[in-house]
Amino acid sequence: MKTKHKLGLIFVVFTVFVSIAGWYLSRRSIPILQPAGQMGRKELHLMLFALLLAVIVVIPTYAIAIMIAIKYREENHEKSRKRVKYDPDFDHSRLFESIWWGIPIVIIGILSVVTWNSSHALDPYKPLASNKKPLTIQVVSLDWKWLFIYPKQHVASVNLAEIPVGVPVDFHVTSDTIMNSFWIPALGGQIYAMPSMDTQLHEQADKTGSFMGSPANIAGHGFSRMDFTVRAASQTGFDAWVKQARQASKQLDNQTYQALAKPSDNVPVTYYSGVMDGLYNDIVMKYMMPQTGAAQ
Amino acid sequence: MIGSFAIAWLGRLSWHAFPQAAVTRGAAVGIVLGALVVLTLLTYFHKWRWLWHEWLTTQDPKRIGVMYVIVAVAMLLRGGSDAVMMRLQQAVSVGSNNGPFSPDTFQQVFSAHGTIMIFFVAMGLMFGIINLVLPQQLGSRDVAFPFMNALSFWLFTSGMILINLSLVVGEFSAAGWLAYPPLSELKFSPGVGVDYWIWSLQIAGVGSLMSGINFLVTIVKNRCQGMTMMKMPMFAWSVFGSMILVAFAFPILTVTLTLLFLDRALGMHFFTAGAGGNAMMYVNLIWAWGHPEVYILVLPSFGIYSEIVATFSRKRLFGYTSMVWAIGAIVFLSFTVWLHHFFTMGAGADVNAVFGIATMLIAIPTGVKIFNWLFTMYRGRIRFTSPMVWFMGFVFLFITGGVTGVLMAVPAIDFQVHNSLFLVAHFHTMIISGVVFGFFAGLTYWLPKVLGFRLHEGLGKIAAWCWIIGFMLAFFPLYILGLMGATRRLDHYDASLGWQPLFIVAGIGAAVIVAGIVCQLLQLAVSIWQRNERRDLTGDPWNGRTLEWSVPSPTPFYVFTKLPVVTERDQFWADKQAGKKQGGYEDIILPKNSGVPIIIGGLSFLVGFGAIWHIWLLAIVGLLGIITALIVRSMNDEPEYVLTAKEVERLENARRRKLKEYAVYE
Numbered sequence: 001m002k003t004k005h006k007l008g009l010i011f012v013v014f015t016v017f018v019s020i021a022g023w024y025l026s027r028r029s030i031p032i033l034q035p036a037g038q039m040g041r042k043e044l045h046l047m048l049f050a051l052l053l054a055v056i057v058v059i060p061t062y063a064i065a066i067m068i069a070i071k072y073r074e075e076n077h078e079k080s081r082k083r084v085k086y087d088p089d090f091d092h093s094r095l096f097e098s099i100w101w102g103i104p105i106v107i108i109g110i111l112s113v114v115t116w117n118s119s120h121a122l123d124p125y126k127p128l129a130s131n132k133k134p135l136t137i138q139v140v141s142l143d144w145k146w147l148f149i150y151p152k153q154h155v156a157s158v159n160l161a162e163i164p165v166g167v168p169v170d171f172h173v174t175s176d177t178i179m180n181s182f183w184i185p186a187l188g189g190q191i192y193a194m195p196s197m198d199t200q201l202h203e204q205a206d207k208t209g210s211f212m213g214s215p216a217n218i219a220g221h222g223f224s225r226m227d228f229t230v231r232a233a234s235q236t237g238f239d240a241w242v243k244q245a246r247q248a249s250k251q252l253d254n255q256t257y258q259a260l261a262k263p264s265d266n267v268p269v270t271y272y273s274g275v276m277d278g279l280y281n282d283i284v285m286k287y288m289m290p291q292t293g294a295a296q
Numbered sequence: 297m298i299g300s301f302a303i304a305w306l307g308r309l310s311w312h313a314f315p316q317a318a319v320t321r322g323a324a325v326g327i328v329l330g331a332l333v334v335l336t337l338l339t340y341f342h343k344w345r346w347l348w349h350e351w352l353t354t355q356d357p358k359r360i361g362v363m364y365v366i367v368a369v370a371m372l373l374r375g376g377s378d379a380v381m382m383r384l385q386q387a388v389s390v391g392s393n394n395g396p397f398s399p400d401t402f403q404q405v406f407s408a409h410g411t412i413m414i415f416f417v418a419m420g421l422m423f424g425i426i427n428l429v430l431p432q433q434l435g436s437r438d439v440a441f442p443f444m445n446a447l448s449f450w451l452f453t454s455g456m457i458l459i460n461l462s463l464v465v466g467e468f469s470a471a472g473w474l475a476y477p478p479l480s481e482l483k484f485s486p487g488v489g490v491d492y493w494i495w496s497l498q499i500a501g502v503g504s505l506m507s508g509i510n511f512l513v514t515i516v517k518n519r520c521q522g523m524t525m526m527k528m529p530m531f532a533w534s535v536f537g538s539m540i541l542v543a544f545a546f547p548i549l550t551v552t553l554t555l556l557f558l559d560r561a562l563g564m565h566f567f568t569a570g571a572g573g574n575a576m577m578y579v580n581l582i583w584a585w586g587h588p589e590v591y592i593l594v595l596p597s598f599g600i601y602s603e604i605v606a607t608f609s610r611k612r613l614f615g616y617t618s619m620v621w622a623i624g625a626i627v628f629l630s631f632t633v634w635l636h637h638f639f640t641m642g643a644g645a646d647v648n649a650v651f652g653i654a655t656m657l658i659a660i661p662t663g664v665k666i667f668n669w670l671f672t673m674y675r676g677r678i679r680f681t682s683p684m685v686w687f688m689g690f691v692f693l694f695i696t697g698g699v700t701g702v703l704m705a706v707p708a709i710d711f712q713v714h715n716s717l718f719l720v721a722h723f724h725t726m727i728i729s730g731v732v733f734g735f736f737a738g739l740t741y742w743l744p745k746v747l748g749f750r751l752h753e754g755l756g757k758i759a760a761w762c763w764i765i766g767f768m769l770a771f772f773p774l775y776i777l778g779l780m781g782a783t784r785r786l787d788h789y790d791a792s793l794g795w796q797p798l799f800i801v802a803g804i805g806a807a808v809i810v811a812g813i814v815c816q817l818l819q820l821a822v823s824i825w826q827r828n829e830r831r832d833l834t835g836d837p838w839n840g841r842t843l844e845w846s847v848p849s850p851t852p853f854y855v856f857t858k859l860p861v862v863t864e865r866d867q868f869w870a871d872k873q874a875g876k877k878q879g880g881y882e883d884i885i886l887p888k889n890s891g892v893p894i895i896i897g898g899l900s901f902l903v904g905f906g907a908i909w910h911i912w913l914l915a916i917v918g919l920l921g922i923i924t925a926l927i928v929r930s931m932n933d934e935p936e937y938v939l940t941a942k943e944v945e946r947l948e949n950a951r952r953r954k955l956k957e958y959a960v961y962e
Contacts, residue, residue: 025776028794032712032779040712047709054699061666065691068673069680072609077677087675091612100667101618104660112653115706119649122708125642178479179575181640181715185781189711192641194576195478195569199642212793216715216783218472220479221399224788287570 031185036207036232039122040188046118053107124189124201128168134202135167138280139182141175141193143263144222146182146213149252149275155245156252156272158260159228164238165208171201174284176261180223181216184230190216196287205232222265229269248273307911308488313466317401319381324464353889355442356853360449361427362746365739367456368420371412374460376813378409380806383770387803391791402787403470404489408459410473411493415500416456418593418727421735423452423507426535426596429742430511432844433529435520435862437855440513442887443935448503448510450897455500458904462492466908469493472785474582475556477567477575482560488908491560495904498553501546502900508542511535520843522862526620529842529865530606530613534599537623538592541630545588552581557907576641583634591630593727595623597734598665601690604683604741605669607838609676612866615668622661622668629658639707640714648707655705659698666691681838682756686737689764690729697725700775718778721771728767736760736816744837747823748850749830755819762812770805773798831958841866846878848951857944858882881941881948888937892929896922 035041070076077084120126127134138149139161148161163169173182175193183190187203205211213228233241248271250256256272257279315321338344351359385402389395397405427445431438439445462468469489471480480490515536519528528536555566556578565573606613613619635643635651669691678684700722704710713719736759744750774782777798782789789795823830835848846868847855858880864870871878899921906915 021776024797028780030776030779031781043708043712046706047703047712050703050706050709051699054702057663058695058699061670061695062692065670065688068670069678069688072673072676072678074677074679085675086610086677088611090675091614091616091672092618093671096667096671097615097618097664100664101660104663108656108660111656111702111706115652115656115708116649118706118708119652120645122711123645123648124711125644178484179476183715183781183783185712190640190714191711192638194641197576197642212781214781214783217476218403218479218785220403220470220484224399224786227790 031212035186035188036209036211037187037203037205038128039124039203040186041206042118042122043188046114046122049114050111053111057103057107122189124191126202127170128202128204130168130204132167134170135163136170136172137161137163139171139173139193140280140283141173141177141180141182141215141219142261143177144215144219144226144265145260145267146215146226146228147260149280150242151275151280153242153245154273154275155242155248156275157245158267158270159226160269161213161228161230162238162241163205163230163232164235165205165232167235168202168204171203172280173199173201174280176283178219179217180219183214183216184211185214186211187230190214192217196284198284205230208232208234208237222263225265226267245271246273252276252279305911305913307906307909307914309465309909309911313488313909315463315467317398319397319401320463320467327460327464348891349889352894353446353891355438355446355887355890355893357427357431357439357442357445358746358851358853360445361424361429363449364420364424364427364452367453368417368424371416371420371456372813375409375412375417376810378405378412380810381405382409383799383803383806385787386789386799387796389788390796394788397787399787400470403472403785404468406785407469407472407475407489407493408462411469411497412459413727414473414589414593415497416452416459418731418735419500419504420452420456421732421739422538422593422596423448423504425600425735425738425742426507426511428746429738429844430514430532430535431518432745432847432851432855433532433842434515434518435523435843435856435860435867436514436518437859437884438518438887439510440517441510443890443893443929444506444510446890446893447896448507450893451503451506451900452500454897454901454904455496455498455503457901458499458908459492459496461905462489462496466492474586476582477556477559477573477578478569480556480560481568482563483568491557491908494553494557494560495908498550498557499900499904501549501553504542505546505550508539508546512539512543515539520859520862523867526617527862527865527867529599530602530616530619531596531599531842533620533623534595534597534602537627538595540627541588541592541595544631545585545592548581549585552578552585555581561907561910579638579641580634583637584631587634587637588630590723590726591626593731594734595626597731597738598623600734600738600741601669601687602672603842604687604737605672606866607741607840608679608681608684609673610679610839611672611676612841613668614672614674615664616865618664619668622664625661626658629654629661633658636705636707636710639710645707652705652707652710656702659702659705662698666695681740682751682753682760683737683741685757685760685764686733686740689760689767690733690737693725693729693733693764693767697722697729701726713778715784716778717774717782717784720784721774721778724771724774725767728763728771733760733763736763741838742844744832745835745844745849745851747827748832749823749827750832750837751823751830752819752826755815755822759812759815759819762808762815766805766808766810766812768805769808770802773801773805777802828958833955833959836868841869843868846871848955852947852951854884854886854939854944854947857948881944883941884939884944885936886939888935890929890932890935892925896925899925 035044136151140147145158147158149156173191173193175195180193181190182193191199191201209232211230213230215226250272251274252272253276315324382405385395385397466488469475471485471490475490475493478484515532558564559566565571567573567575567578602613633651633655636655639648740751740756777795782795832849836845843860860878899918902918903915
């Protein structure tokens with residue numbers, strides 16, 4: 001086959017592939033590309049900007065690679081009517097080398113500034129600017145389920161977190177077992193859940209909906225069966241949910257917590273109508289000071 | 297009486313240690329049968345003496361290199377089967393279907409896959425190729441410390457046997473390839489799996505550290521007359537960079553593994569949750585080794601590409617000085633970026649930003665290297681042999697991996713894709729195209745020098761294309777899955793997520809890669825079959841540039857009849873241009889064979905096995921044995937012998953006569 005035909009074939013195959021992939025993906029939910037929260041949206045914009053900067057370098061590089069590979073083939077030296085240069089001792093050029101040290105330095109320089117600023121602006125520990133009072137949810141990773149404690153509302157739930165739309169949510173995250181990672185792709189970002197540590201994630205849903213939550217760090221036997229859901233509802237919907245949770249028969253006292261903390265997976269959504277005061281704090285602190293705390 | 301005897305000699309070992317699940321039982325039977333077949337064949341053909349004298353006790357780096365490559369290829373098949381099992385599980389384990397493997401088996405499979413691929417495939421191929429090529433490229437006959445070189449290999453092999461033994465006796469770690477605590481602590485992993493992981497890496501890691509020091513000294517001390525540092529071939533430079541990293545990074549691994557073992561065996565609290573332990577310290581330490589490890593692997597591969605591109609473009613390497621500086625920058629920067637593996641730990645914006653920027657900086661020297669390779673091709677006469685197909689595949693894929701790498705270097709973006717399949721796709725792009733393709737290209741390029749005949753080109757090209765296309769099918773869907781929110785290491789997922797079609801495509805990709813591996817094995821078999829027609833009579837099958845091509849193929853055990861003198865960077869090319877031929881004869885000092893390295897390898901296996909199963913007596917016996925072996929070795933006043941110039945001449949003439957016989961086939 002001639003090179004021209006080969007390239008044509010590659011182009012056709014490529015186009016067919018991309019079209020099939022595009023058709024398939026247009027019918028799927030891709031939470032990171034379709035964020036439902038401001039953090040996720042800003043992260044996506046950042047990703048697209050960084051991608052654009054990278055593509056500015058990559059496309060010419062690919063083009064140069066293809067052109068050089070085609071033009072300076074051995075066969076081309078012999079067949080081509082145009083004379084193709086062969087210069088076996090051409091091994092340095094201050095100009096060329098300055099270009100490919102220089103351009104990446106400039107691009108990475110720009111990206112470094114963006115990185116510095118975005119690391120601070122999108123720091124998951126930074127509270128989101130809002131005129132609404134944030135909702136605090138304490139998240140505990142257990143073997144193998146997620147416990148969500150609403151300290152103000154005095155309710156708790158397992159494997160489902162209900163949040164109001166348009167209200168910043170302060171997640172405080174810890175683990176009472178193996179380390180895990182608390183990730184809600186549609187809202188943006190994740191943070192490790194570690195025993196004896198209290199990490200934070202500030203997020204806000206801008207749309208109602210039900211979002212997949214993912215345990216993003218391997219945590220033993222039941223790790224694949226501890227996914228959770230985050231449901232964003234209107235403020236009235238959220239209030240109704242809290243009311244519903246308060247009707248639950250079970251309360252999260254020390255005994256119930258100990259039972260819950262025992263290994264189990266595929267745990268259905270469960271509500272608790274009351275939560276022992278300071279439970280989250282006890283869970284974090286028990287690794288620090290083993291003598292104190294009720295959650296022993 | 298019997299009880300204490302059992303504790304001393306059996307430790308935790310009991311009948312329950314033998315595999316219960318059908319999959320692992322099958323693998324165990326396979327391994328045992330395979331070993332038995334090999335042993336029977338060796339006995340039947342009376343090959344034990346030959347094996348012992350020619351291979352097991354050798355200190356010839358060329359032979360040690362071949363053994364490294366054989367072990368690494370065997371491990372590629374093992375790690376590859378693990379990969380196929382993972383793809384199979386993730387393609388079918390949806391909704392009500394739980395897939396062929398239980399979560400615990402699956403977690404052992406991916407832990408073994410990562411560990412084996414990095415430590416026993418990539419490291420094995422790397423040390424193998426360095427052994428085969430580096431001394432000759434430097435115009436030297438041997439490495440600086442031949443005994444230690446053999447010892448490194450046998451420690452590597454001892455670790456390899458230990459990790460595979462976990463299939464037969466006991467279990468393997470289910471804690472991922474880096475075994476983060478608290479999961480890897482005794483409380484959550486009470487079995488022997490993590491101990492197998494610790495000890496196979498510990499023993500192999502000590503071997504790697506010794507290799508690193510050995511090659512470093514070789515480069516500093518063993519260069520031939522006239523070869524200044526700036527006249528070294530680029531492969532030697534990249535090995536130099538890589539071995540500096542080995543020397544600084546592997547001690548961190550040794551210490552980290554030791555601390556984890558102390559936690560597990562003696563109830564200490566370095567990394568436990570509670571009692572003052574801190575798992576975050578482990579994560580920092582393991583990546584302070586783990587990130588440089590990536591560059592340990594990729595730098596030699598870059599070196600191989602530099603040699604290949606120059607040879608097949610029939611041109612000098614472009615920007616030699618730039619390349620050296622780029623290696624230096626990569627070596628330095630690779631120690632300043634480990635935190636980018638856990639931005640999500642919550643270290644804070646300042647820390648994250650600094651490590652993010654340091655990470656991006658690495659893109660600059662790496663990009664420079666790619667442009668220098670492309671401009672080596674510019675105004676060249678390029679022959680697209682199979683090593684060049686691997687190289688072109690590398691250029692195109694590696695750049696895509698570089699782009700996703702730069703994305704993930706921005707902490708705010710990493711928060712969204714960390715630990716997802718996006719990350720898995722990224723690092724496989726870097727390691728498969730950057731490391732594996734490079735080593736395959738290097739093997740195709742240098743095996744004629746080792747074997748004395750060329751490999752089948754057609755099959756080599758088909759293999760390369762299978763790998764390139766299979767790679768894209770297997771890993772590009774993972775990028776999308778990552779964006780869909782798919783975490784790595786899932787043994788099961790919900791049908792409503794709609795991930796299955798992409799996992800199936802990834803599975804097809806894995807099958808295409810397997811086809812590529814089959815082609816490679818076929819290529820080797822066919823080439824051995826047709827070896828007489830494929831003989832390389834000139835010693836210079838590719839029109840090479842560096843000193844290894846100036847000696848005959850296969851390289852005689854004494855390599856150079858007289859050590860060469862260098863005045864140019866591409867000395868052999870310059871000699872050919874000038875119509876010059878270096879030669880002559882001289883007395884040659886060579887190391888004698890020694891059984892001590894393989895014996896120490898065996899004893900260190902006992903130490904590892906004893907420590908894993910808490911058979912402390914066995915571990916102590918092994919340790920005392922190692923000390924004794926080293927003392928015995930140090931008593932040996934004559935580890936070398938002299939091959940006289942006359943003898944060399946006689947051997948050379950015999951070789952030339954043989955060449956004439958082969959020439960009949962031409």
